[in-house]
Amino acid sequence: MYAAVRICQVGVLPALRTNTARSGLVGNAKLVYRNFANDARETFASRAARRKTLRERAMAPAGDTAFTIGKGALIGGSALGLGALCFYGLGLSNKEGAIDRAMLWPDYVKQRIKDTYLYFGGSIAFTAASAVAVFRSPTMLNLMTKNSFLAIGASIAAMIGSGILCQSIPYKPGVGAKQMAWMLHTAVVGAVVAPICFLGGPILIRAAWYTAGVVGGLSTVAACAPSEQFLHIGGPLAIGFGAVFAASLGSMFLPPTTALGAGLYSISLYGGLLLFSAFLLYDTQRIIKAAERHPPYAPMPYDPVNASISIYLDTVNIFIRIATILAGGGNRRK
Template sequence: MLSRMCVGRSVLNVRQTLRSPVPQNYVPKNYVIRNYAREPRSRVASPTHAQPSVWARLMAPAGPNAFSLGKGALAGASAVGLAALCFYGSGVKPGICQEAHLWPKYVKDRIQATYGYIGASLALTAGSAYTVFRTPVLFNLVARNGWMSIIMTLGLMIGSGMVVRGMDYTPGFGAKQLAWIVHTGIMGAVIAPMCFLGGAALTRAAWYTAGVVGGLSTIAICAPSGEFLNMRAPLAMGLGAVFAASLASMFLPPTTALGAGLYSLSLYGGLIVFGGFLLYDTQAIVKRAEVHPVHSYQPYDPINSAISVYLDILNIFMRIAMIVSGGGGNKRK
């Protein structure tokens, strides 16, 4: 009887042992294990994870703060502009507005004619953009993609501008005035696709542009004559950097880190650069109106003086419109 009980208990213990799960990493006692290296030993420890290359980091997806540097630069430039407005507006230095009462009548007439052409250029550009946007045949010609379309567009813009500047000015309506109308019409046709941004965004951008242009023009008028005429070299270098960034952003999408940086430089940096050009060109208009002789072989040309400020305002408006519409990384979530 006792033997049966012992045998039964031993069988029960064996069954329980067989049924119980065995851990996978179970190692019995007094059991020697040798692990052999699969790679040769080296005194220099190899990293566990390979570091990404510089190109991989540049082509990585853009982070949420990709446009922070551009926004910070624009905020700093705005603060400098407000400080300059307060400084020159306080009358610490005699400005152009304080010397305006000493101008002869022909200087005032020249400045008025120049700003008349500026306003007319903006009106013709807006009308041309609206007309092209509402005409499917013309809009299809403008909105085509491809290198040939881009090259032809740049050629028309640059070529028409050079033709206008190279022609002699005569009072009244002549060949130069006709070429000026064609040039502004071409510029309006080029920016016609911006109408897709919507009327609300374009209206806000127009009001913001008016405020920026008014503030910068006030700074230029309140500052002493020739105060900003020494900024040509730095502005030219900045324009070259913005132009290079604009060309590079055509090949690199703004969804990558490098593409977002280039797009930010083209957008916010261009806004700062063309704001500086507006200061320079505004004082240049006054300087040309003052120093151009009354009796000269070539009369004073208000169209050439107006084109510079007109292009500055147009570039400022385009960049503000892109920022307002959400193209500058400020989309509401």
């Protein structure tokens, strides 16, 4: 009997242990599989939550961050401009600038620069007159204030087309086809910016005075700085222009009441103001260099109309952004 019990123990107990071990392995495998499935679901859910959170952050109500950064950048740029004006204006630079060579310029160089800035002043006058005329015409004003993509595209095409036409015609002194195309281009720009008159006379007058101060100060910096100090920033300016242009397009589709829309609007407003101020430095020195180095008896004469268009468009962009800021455009999230 005892031997039979031992035999049963020898035959049954190992089998029981084996089955128990197998049951434990199966249970552990099920537990591992269950945990793995739970981890996979949690990982997928967390990733989905992160994607949702990113979208929610982009479309969340706008805060003060974007506009605070934009204002800070503008203050920093203004301080840098004033510092450069004092530094170069006091003659602290070791290199000579255009203002140091002005006394040695031949008469034709002086006449070229004079003609360029006369056309620049005429462009501002024609643009202002065109804007006022369009603003006083209900039909034209209704056409310019349409927010349809067709109207916006037509306005952009008209500005670009008239600008290309003006710059493609050879320059001849006096009144000719070149001058007619120039007046047409400035009139088109004035018509496009006419809706800014809704801001009111006091704001526009203040913006005009501020713009005159900015343009005058930056032009003085460019004239006092070494001749090619700002001619090396053409590449960064082109990149910055692409960024501001993309931000301007994006702000057309995203309202500034959202976080992403406010960021794009801040780049377009404050970044654009800094960008076109830098463009003014670049274009001013480019005009001086072209006036000095263009051969006096070249087959194609120096073109003051084309030279003035660059600083004219810089000034228009600066004026629009200053007027928008004065009108409270930096707080459009409200």
